Amino acid sequence: MGGFEEKKETCGTICLKYLLFSFNFLFWLAGGVVMAVGVWALVEKSDYISLLSSKTYAASAYILVLAGAIVMVTGVLGCCATFKEQRRLLRVYFVLLLCIFLLEILAGVLAYIYYQQLNDELKQNLKKTMTENYNKTNHEHITRAVDKLQQEFKCCGSNSSADWAESTYIRSGAKGRKVPDSCCKTITNLCGERDHPSNIYKVEGGCITKLENFILDHLKIIGAVGIGVACVQVTVTFSQLMLSCCYRSVDDP
Template identity: 35%
Template structure:
């Protein structure tokens, strides 16, 4: 027996909610893909900060949201209390996991700079070494894109023996179009070198702060949306069960 009156309105609200929830899942998937494309190239530089894992987590969450929204839509359309309860429990689990992740992220957000500094300094000495092609490419990508050099500043490269010269920086530090292999040779002994002098640590930290803020804002919006969905699902579940008992 189909629900009537107020219950019918709730049924349509649950269905509309899940349709919107489906599109939010697509948005989370897109966010994960965007994060992977923006920061995935730096993954080898920052082993202490699992950037790729964060992107994969968003992608996995998006897939789960799509599946859960399917249960919600089908449960509302069929007026099936079992599917509605499954939807409610899945939604509650996702909400709890999101809340836990947000709390952990908030607690450890101040440690990001320390992790970035430690990982980048460790990576300097392995630049251009055998079997370190991924790390070398990641350093070059970072310095070109962020227009930076070294960790705190360009003099950090004095810990390496680039091209047999302790006074050299990678060519990716060079300004403008001068990207020849030797453009960074000996620049650490020059008072005003033609390379980027600002370190990459702050640029990376700013990027992480920006992404964390965007993800946090998205998480709060989705969390509020999920609470609304749980309320609608439970109201519809109760309506269907009560109607079945008194039919």
């Protein structure tokens, strides 16, 4: 009878171990998703970040990358702790997961706050950035970002193509151009000399509306992933904690 109970306990412990291993594998996958979204948010149209005066968008993405990387490493730690049955190591693991949870929540909250402020920031700064820094020495990244923005979103100027008349670039001569060549529907050298709607993009709302919608879509994803995955991780962590208490560690008396 005693041998049967011992065998039953051993089988239960093995099942719990594999359940915990499965949870840790899910954590590892979740970390990969979080890190991938953070990298995507930074790499996808990364030039546009230079057009934003606030660093909140980039900070949210970097936090996700950091949190995702830590989750993946912690997932491996959790697997080791489970199979070695080291409860002390599991406690360290849970503390790390708490820190990761806070990082992900922070990324989500920052994304939400910036979501509310983005429109005002773009209205105040985008036109100034484009008209004062375009084609200036030491601001080549701004020039690249503006050209890419106007070509990819098929727009011209912050609010309209008329904004370029106030720019340092056009006022300095610009070889007779009225707008940068990147405003043209078909780019050729000096095509910006002619600002007729048949030649350049004259979109209502200019580039500011297009850029705002683009950044807002990214912020929604950053916020949803940060907070959503964090909530899932809390549920899984609680399940892991309950399971880890069901078997005795080999180093316990």
